[in-house]
Amino acid sequence: MIDDGDPPPGHLSPARPRDSSLPTAAESVTSGVTRGMQYRSMGRSGLKVSALSLGTLWFGNRVDERTAREIIDRALAAGINCLDTADIYGKDRWDTPERGPAEEIVGRALKGRRGSVVLATKVCAMTGPGVNDRGLGRKHIFEGVHESLYRLRTDYIDILYLHEPDYSTPLEESLEALNDLVRQGKILYIGLSNYYAWQVCKALWYTDKRNLAGVDCIQMVYNVVARDAELEMTRLCEAEGLGINVWGALAGGLLSGKYLQYDPGGPPPEDVKPYPGTWRTQYFEAVSRLSDVAGGRSLPQFSLAWLLRDPLVSSIVCGVSSVEQLEENLRALDLELSDEDLNACDEIWQGLRPTPAMFYARGYGIDFK
Numbered sequence: 001m002i003d004d005g006d007p008p009p010g011h012l013s014p015a016r017p018r019d020s021s022l023p024t025a026a027e028s029v030t031s032g033v034t035r036g037m038q039y040r041s042m043g044r045s046g047l048k049v050s051a052l053s054l055g056t057l058w059f060g061n062r063v064d065e066r067t068a069r070e071i072i073d074r075a076l077a078a079g080i081n082c083l084d085t086a087d088i089y090g091k092d093r094w095d096t097p098e099r100g101p102a103e104e105i106v107g108r109a110l111k112g113r114r115g116s117v118v119l120a121t122k123v124c125a126m127t128g129p130g131v132n133d134r135g136l137g138r139k140h141i142f143e144g145v146h147e148s149l150y151r152l153r154t155d156y157i158d159i160l161y162l163h164e165p166d167y168s169t170p171l172e173e174s175l176e177a178l179n180d181l182v183r184q185g186k187i188l189y190i191g192l193s194n195y196y197a198w199q200v201c202k203a204l205w206y207t208d209k210r211n212l213a214g215v216d217c218i219q220m221v222y223n224v225v226a227r228d229a230e231l232e233m234t235r236l237c238e239a240e241g242l243g244i245n246v247w248g249a250l251a252g253g254l255l256s257g258k259y260l261q262y263d264p265g266g267p268p269p270e271d272v273k274p275y276p277g278t279w280r281t282q283y284f285e286a287v288s289r290l291s292d293v294a295g296g297r298s299l300p301q302f303s304l305a306w307l308l309r310d311p312l313v314s315s316i317v318c319g320v321s322s323v324e325q326l327e328e329n330l331r332a333l334d335l336e337l338s339d340e341d342l343n344a345c346d347e348i349w350q351g352l353r354p355t356p357a358m359f360y361a362r363g364y365g366i367d368f369k
Contacts, residue, residue, distance in 0.1 A: 037079030038333065042314045044241030045216045047158070047189060049118055051308055052329060053082035053245065055319030060090030060101030063321050065108075072109045074323050076117070078330050083110075084245075084317045085152075086122035086163060087144055097129040099147065107153035114154055120245075121148045122193060124163035136166035136174040145186055161191040161219055165199060175207055182213035191245070193219040197232040204240055217243035217314065223251050224306045225286050227349050234312055243314035246307060254278050255303040257291050286348050293344045297335065304332035306345055 038051035054075040059068040072083070088094050089102035103121060110117055123144035126134040134140060148157060160181070162174060181187045192200055192215055200218055207214040218237060222229050226248065237244050250256055252275030259274060264284045268274055287299075294302040307316050318329045337345075 036333070038308070039079075039081075040311075040314050042189070042217050042243030042245075043237065045189060045243065047118065047216070047243075049082045049243075049245075049315045050080045051313075051315060051333070052080055052304075053084050053120075053315045053317045054080050054326075055247070055317040056083060056085040056102045056106055057089050057319045058321055059085070059105045061092065065105050067322065068105050069109045070323055071320060071326055072106070074326055076113070078326075081116065082118040082120065082315055084120045084247075086125075086161075087127050087148055088125045094125055097126055097133065099127045099151070103148055103151040107151055111153065118158045119152060119154060120159035120161065120191070121152065121157055122161040122163035123148070124166060136162055136169045138173055138177040141174060141177040142181070145181055149186065156185055157187045159189045159191050159217065160187040161193040162195075164194040165196075171199065171203060172206055175203060175212055176210075179207070179212040189216040190214065191217040191219055193247075195220075197236050200233070200236060200242070215242060217245055219245045219247055219317070221248035222246045222307065222313075223249050223255060224290065224303050224345050225251055225255065225283060225349070225352055227353065238312055244312050245315045245317060246313055247317045247319075248275065249307055249316045249318065250300055250303055251275050251278060251283075254283060254287055255290070255299060257287060257299045260284060260288060260291070282352060286352055289348050290345070293341060293348075298328060298331070300328060301332040301335050302337070302341075304329060305335040305337050306342075308332060309337055309342075 039048045040051055041047070042049050054072065056068070059065075063071070075083075083106055085102050085106050086100070087103060088100045090100035090105070091098070106119075110119075123141055124134070124136055127144065127147070128134075132139050145157065145160065149155070160178065162178075165171075166174070178187065178190050182190070190213060192203060195203075195218065200215065203215050206212070218233070220229055220233060222234075222244070223246075234244065236242070252273070253259065254275060259268075259272065259279075262268065262272070264279055264281045268279050290302070291299050304316060304318075307313050318326070320326045320329065
């Protein structure tokens with residue numbers, strides 16, 4: 001709960017002195033185990049985000065609160081300024097009628113240093129037993145935001161994502177609700193997560209036509225073995241100035257190389273939870289080839305470095321379960337890939353991407369890598 005004396009959610013509090021325990025942008029460039037954190041504009045917006053964000057998917061589940069605090073402390077000390085959470089993070093199952101514990105853990109951990117952090121959360125999934133306790137109707141969006149404000153112990157949310165499309169609710173209703181929340185000062189930036197390019201385009205058109213607060217960023221799966229977004233989504237974001245915040249950068253652990261010890265011809269072991277659809281020979285072969293390209297370099301770091309070299313990517317969400325995993329991810333900032341590395345990655349992707357003989361838009365087989 002919010003501490004006594006804290007302003008109620010939805011009311012902006014007076015400016016507080018900067019927490020001296022947090023590094024400034026200049027200080028973070030020279031501190032820690034890496035060459036320095038990179039900061040990027042989130043698309044056309046004025047918001048600056050660290051190239052790596054901290055994901056909190058497992059906080060309160062695989063990661064206990066004490067470890068979560070240690071991870072957050074290390075992330076902030078390394079210059080990470082963006083924490084990504086959601087109303088359902090930390091739940092065992094996402095189809096059960098309650099919120100997850102991750103938001104509350106983040107809120108407690110950020111006490112006294114909230115102002116230096118870009119805090120992102122999400123709304124859409126089931127959070128209660130009622131028929132309106134899910135989806136992107138105005139009622140659930142408003143109640144979801146107020147609950148998140150309370151659990152995160154904050155007056156405002158920097159980035160609110162619609163977590164996934166809700167096909168039972170008009171997109172226009174969701175966008176109108178988000179506009180009202182922006183006008184009220186409860187959210188600052190709007191994001192769409194797991195949307196198709198045409199849906200993002202429709203949202204841009206509607207908010208422009210109605211003079212509403214516009215979409216500022218998208219969040220999507222994107223990695224060295226999942227590049228379908230390059231067909232339309234990345235081009236749309238570049239043309240419209242949207243920030244791209246990536247999740248699934250390591251393909252659910254596939255790009256760590258840890259699954260190569262198993263046979264993709266059989267089912268995954270009970271304690272292995274691969275990203276859906278990737279437990280296939282073609283993906284295992286691609287990862288094995290990438291491991292050869294990486295050579296003596298860490299495959300996870302190599303995979304993150306492949307994303308970091310893309311100026312369209314604003315930030316990469318790194319969900320970790322230990323400080324050691326975080327440290328390894330941070331070292332990707334030191335890694336630069338050669339043209340030879342990038343060409344090898346392109347060649348491997350050619351063996352994975354869909355290759356129809358004909359396509360509705362010219363250019364698919366010409367310049368789409």
